[in-house]
Amino acid sequence: MTALTIQNLWKEYGDQVVLESVSLTIAPRAFVALVGPSGCGKTTFLRMLLGQERPTRGSILMDGDPLPPEPGPDRGVVYQRYSVFPHLTALQNVLLGPEMQASRLTGRVWGMKRRVLVDKAAALLAEVGLAGAEGKYPAQLSGGMQQRLALAQTLMMRPKLLLLDEPFGALDPGIRAEIHALMRRLWHEHAMTVVMVTHDLREAFALATRVIAFDRPRNRPEERMRYGATITNDIAIWPPRVAGRQTIYDADIPAGQDDLSRFAIHSGTTRPVAGAQA
Amino acid sequence: MRLINIHPGKGGRPVLAALPFVALALAYLIGSGLRLADNPADKLLPSLAAMGRMIEVMAFTPDKRTGDYLLWTDTAASLMRLWSGLAIATLIALVLGLLNGVLPIARAILAPFVAFLSMVPPLALLPVLFITLGLGEVSKIALIVIGVAPILTRDLAMTAAALPREQIVKAETLSASSWLVATRVVLPQVMPRLIDSLRLQLGPAFLFLIAAEAISAEGGLGYRIFLVRRYLSMDIIFPYVIWITLLAVAMDLCLRLIRRRLYPWAEPEGQA
Structure with missing residues (x-):
């Protein structure tokens, strides 16, 4: 269960203040959506959670410990683009993480160990709807499939914290609705806290347990340099979403199958995951 | 229209x-x-018939003095030098280029130096090479290496550095160490480009080879051309030039096929 505590965080690039006095506590298993206008530091904030950038002031604690200063396998990430490796097939992309974790010298495993991993990877690919595409290169997959692949690749590492940087921004609406359903299911079933940057308010409210808006309180041209963005709105979604308990409000009801009794089960997951019950 | x-x-x-x-x-x-x-x-x-006669003499008749078939011994000697030079240059480029492209510290140390080295005109160094390394094979191979390696290295480093930052960070979140980032993420993605720049360097490599052979050698395609030049034997020079061109074209083709076979994902259409 991963909680994040962000204390009085500042980020400056030279004289330019990007973020100022951001304080935030994120509960374990939360799904936080970060929204706000372009250039207000959402992505910078995400990069600091990832360890790709360091805060100028302030601290980020994960489960009470300071965040390691570089990216690591405890924090997964999916970007809008470049999330999967073009030189590896779908299966190889998903295998890459565990392979590198198991073999620090060659980054490859063989034999029995490999077969176990391949089974696991294939199962995960099937879970995100990519069964049958194992041998395809990312360039042969559609945008939506590439993002599904990126999710599977990240989930192989069982990250405690999943960071999403406008992951579905480039997809068209139909595909986006499908992948939202997938994202909701994955959040219910995998024991992770999610932080997602998005431009799309509808997406934020459709997925998150909490929507946080970043904005610049002082935004006159002469103020823009010295005053950064901070949290201007912090909205808890009601009715509350709880990880591992799908509510009827969020049930993905396929057209023509709206028999509500089918969804009136307490735990709406398709398979039990240890620790997934909040 | x-x-x-x-x-x-x-x-x-x-x-x-x-x-x-x-x-x-x-x-x-x-x-x-x-x-x-x-x-x-x-x-x-010379007429085609005259050239045909000389091809017959050079390629299919043993030399009176040594008993060798000159075209083939020349080709073998030249290709030996060319391939050794290219292989060494490629190895150097791989190591330095990856270091340069992956490690910021290595880049800070190496990049300006390699950029400087790549501007040294290799042919101007040829006398130095002959004096220090002797007139044998080593100096000729060294010339090719000096001429080709810096450019390959810079190209590789640029390609590696141009990979999206997201990919490197992504690899880190997949538990990659610096070594694994270099070997499993960067190396396979720069290989197609390395093969392509090697193809582009075939021309310069032949240039350096023939220049070195022209000045001092006991055999080789360049040596033969510059030897028979004294007798104005265009009927030998033309077939040799065509032969060298064909060799270069064949190597280019082979490299292209290797690239297509080993790195299908890098083909322009993205179709494997």
């Missing part, structure tokens, strides 16, 4: 591709014919 919208048909393409070759051959034949009609002893543009 605008010219830019007129595309050659499927059958037309090979015909069009053959046109410049045919034109060149015709121009040669006409020129050669005119000169030979004027003076049957003309050596500048």
Whole structure:
């Protein structure tokens, strides 16, 4: 269960203040959506959670410990683009993480160990709807499939914290609705806290347990340099979403199958995951 | 219809591709014919028959003095030097280019130095090489390495550095160490580009080879050309030049096939 505590965080690039006095506590298993206008530091904030950038002031604690200063396998990430490796097939992309974790010298495993991993990877690919595409290169997959692949690749590492940087921004609406359903299911079933940057308010409210808006309180041209963005709105979604308990409000009801009794089960997951019950 | 919208048909393409070759051959034949009609002893543009005779002598008749088939021993000697040089240059480029492209510290140390080295005109160093390394194989191979390696290295480093930052961070979140980032993420993605720049460097590599052989050698394609130049033996020089060109074209083709076979994901259409 991963909680994040962000204390009085500042980020400056030279004289330019990007973020100022951001304080935030994120509960374990939360799904936080970060929204706000372009250039207000959402992505910078995400990069600091990832360890790709360091805060100028302030601290980020994960489960009470300071965040390691570089990216690591405890924090997964999916970007809008470049999330999967073009030189590896779908299966190889998903295998890459565990392979590198198991073999620090060659980054490859063989034999029995490999077969176990391949089974696991294939199962995960099937879970995100990519069964049958194992041998395809990312360039042969559609945008939506590439993002599904990126999710599977990240989930192989069982990250405690999943960071999403406008992951579905480039997809068209139909595909986006499908992948939202997938994202909701994955959040219910995998024991992770999610932080997602998005431009799309509808997406934020459709997925998150909490929507946080970043904005610049002082935004006159002469103020823009010295005053950064901070949290201007912090909205808890009601009715509350709880990880591992799908509510009827969020049930993905396929057209023509709206028999509500089918969804009136307490735990709406398709398979039990240890620790997934909040 | 605008010219830019007129595309050659499927059958037309090979015909069009053959046109410049045919034109060149015709121009040669006409020129050669005119000169030979004027003076049957003309050596500048020998007839095809004369060249055929010399090919017969060079390629299929043992040399009177040594008993070797000269074209083949020349080819073997030259290719030995060329391939050794290219192989060493590629290895150097791989190591330095990856270091340069992956590690910021290595980049800070190496990048300006490699950029400086790549500007040294290799041919100007040739006398130095002959003096320090002797007149044998080593100095010729060294010339090719010095000429080709810095450019390959810089190209590789640029390609590696141009990989999206997201990919490197992503690899880190997949538990990659610096070594694994280099070997499993960066290396396979720069290989297609390395093969392509190697193809582009075939021309310069041949240039350095022939320059070195022209000055001092006991065999080799460049050596032979510069040897028979004294006798104005265009009937040997032309077939040798064509042969060298064919060798280079064949190597280029092989590298292209290797690239396509090993790195199908890097093909322009993205179709494996």
